[in-house]
Amino acid sequence: MDRNEWPLWEVFIRSRNGLDHKHCGSLHAPDARMALQNARDIYTRRMEGVSIWVVRSDQIHASDPEAKPEMFDPAEDKIYRHPTFYKLPREVDHM
Amino acid sequence: MYTQAIDLPNQDTESPRPDAQAPDNPDYEAQFEATLSRGDFIEPKDWMPEAYRKTLVRQISQHAHSEIVGMLPEGNWITRAPTLKRKAILLAKVQDEGGHGLYLYAAAETLGVSRDALVEALHNGKAKYSSIFNYPTLTWADIGAIGWLVDGAAIMNQIPLTRCSYGPYARAMIRICKEESFHQRQGFDLLLTMMRGTPQQRAMVQDAVNRWWWPVLMMFGPHDSASTHGEQSARWGIKRISNDDLRQKFVDATAPQAQVLGVTLPDPQLRWNEARGHWDFGPIDWQEFWNVVNGHGPCARERIAERVKAHEDGAWVREAALAYARKQAAAA
Numbered sequence: 148m149d150r151n152e153w154p155l156w157e158v159f160i161r162s163r164n165g166l167d168h169k170h171c172g173s174l175h176a177p178d179a180r181m182a183l184q185n186a187r188d189i190y191t192r193r194m195e196g197v198s199i200w201v202v203r204s205d206q207i208h209a210s211d212p213e214a215k216p217e218m219f220d221p222a223e224d225k226i227y228r229h230p231t232f233y234k235l236p237r238e239v240d241h242m
Numbered sequence: 243m244y245t246q247a248i249d250l251p252n253q254d255t256e257s258p259r260p261d262a263q264a265p266d267n268p269d270y271e272a273q274f275e276a277t278l279s280r281g282d283f284i285e286p287k288d289w290m291p292e293a294y295r296k297t298l299v300r301q302i303s304q305h306a307h308s309e310i311v312g313m314l315p316e317g318n319w320i321t322r323a324p325t326l327k328r329k330a331i332l333l334a335k336v337q338d339e340g341g342h343g344l345y346l347y348a349a350a351e352t353l354g355v356s357r358d359a360l361v362e363a364l365h366n367g368k369a370k371y372s373s374i375f376n377y378p379t380l381t382w383a384d385i386g387a388i389g390w391l392v393d394g395a396a397i398m399n400q401i402p403l404t405r406c407s408y409g410p411y412a413r414a415m416i417r418i419c420k421e422e423s424f425h426q427r428q429g430f431d432l433l434l435t436m437m438r439g440t441p442q443q444r445a446m447v448q449d450a451v452n453r454w455w456w457p458v459l460m461m462f463g464p465h466d467s468a469s470t471h472g473e474q475s476a477r478w479g480i481k482r483i484s485n486d487d488l489r490q491k492f493v494d495a496t497a498p499q500a501q502v503l504g505v506t507l508p509d510p511q512l513r514w515n516e517a518r519g520h521w522d523f524g525p526i527d528w529q530e531f532w533n534v535v536n537g538h539g540p541c542a543r544e545r546i547a548e549r550v551k552a553h554e555d556g557a558w559v560r561e562a563a564l565a566y567a568r569k570q571a572a573a574a
Binding site for chain 1: 285287288289334337341351356358414560561567570571
């Protein structure tokens with residue numbers, strides 16, 4: 148079948164100023180303007196947002212879930228990156 | 243809900259799954275089982291057994307179809323609502339159901355099926371939807387009964403799904419459950435208003451409750467002993483509470499609400515069982531259940547015909563919007 152399906156978009160919503168935009172779902176729309184319009188109707192019917200981003204799903208590059216170990220494990224043995232690694236004298240431990 | 247179209251290295255979005263190449267890798271299988279037993283979520287790009295994926299596609303899309311078809315019995319009453327207030331409420335509820343269908347289609351699409359294929363399966367009768375929507379809405383009281391009973395039963399079914407093992411489905415269910423509570427409360431409120439009205443209005447409420455009660459109990463599905471997918475789904479964390487347990491929970495919650503409303507439920511065997519700590523209820527007519535599930539419900543044909551017509555009538559809009567978008571993109 149010819150791909151006459153509207154392309155897929157990912158929707159990101161800032162729930163209020165001071166917070167990040169957060170991924171909340173996806174939808175089909177022919178272009179960006181209608182994607183925004185649809186996102187408003189689908190994801191903000193109860194004042195869930197003050198700002199919406201939409202981005203074509205095929206424009207997002209994702210890390211490979213198969214490569215989780217190579218990608219994320221190297222941080223595991225670097226516990227000296229955490230403040231709790233350092234045992235300081237009690238008088239100054241609130242540092 | 244991270245969708246199938248997100249670009250991953252070496253991935254053909256048209257193929258069923260990239261992992262279909264390695265279906266029997268024991269390492270993957272073990273990792274998958276370990277994730278489930280830790281109570282962790284499975285996300286779209288993670289390896290999953292083909293049967294798990296298929297079960298989810300079937301369940302999530304049936305759920306989506308139910309939301310979409312569910313708009314029809316109520317949509318019929320939008321122009322007939324008795325007041326502007328009730329009309330606005332019903333419009334909002336029906337719009338929510340459209341939204342719920344869309345969240346769920348999007349969740350199903352993360353498993354590598356296209357929206358077109360899902361919609362086509364509904365229209366050609368291959369996919370099922372909740373049998374409850376094949377019953378007619380004869381009076382305004384039916385709109386209240388649907389909210390109170392049908393949405394009440396749906397909430398019972400859906401709350402455990404917010405903890406299901408597939409991330410996108412669980413997240414869609416959280417959103418849906420938040421919105422569903424309004425549906426049930428507006429229904430009870432509608433019926434309560436009618437119960438405070440004339441004797442004819444009270445009779446309408448009782449009549450609607452009489453007609454909806456048994457079909458609603460059937461919404462929880464066959465007895466656990468006759469349920470084909472129950473055990474595997476429980477093991478996969480897709481279904482956390484059994485059909486019969488959910489049904490009992492629903493009866494326990496609803497019987498006292500009926501007393502507050504001032505209606506009787508059409509079951510002479512319904513009574514509080516002190517020893518069990520639950521309400522006892524009479525046997526369900528499973529013949530009727532299978533009859534309706536298999537497409538012989540009073541409104542089955544009408545519902546799908548209406549859906550197909552709406553889809554076909556809207557085809558030119560979808561095509562025009564796409565043609566416009568392509569033209570704009572080409573000109574840019």
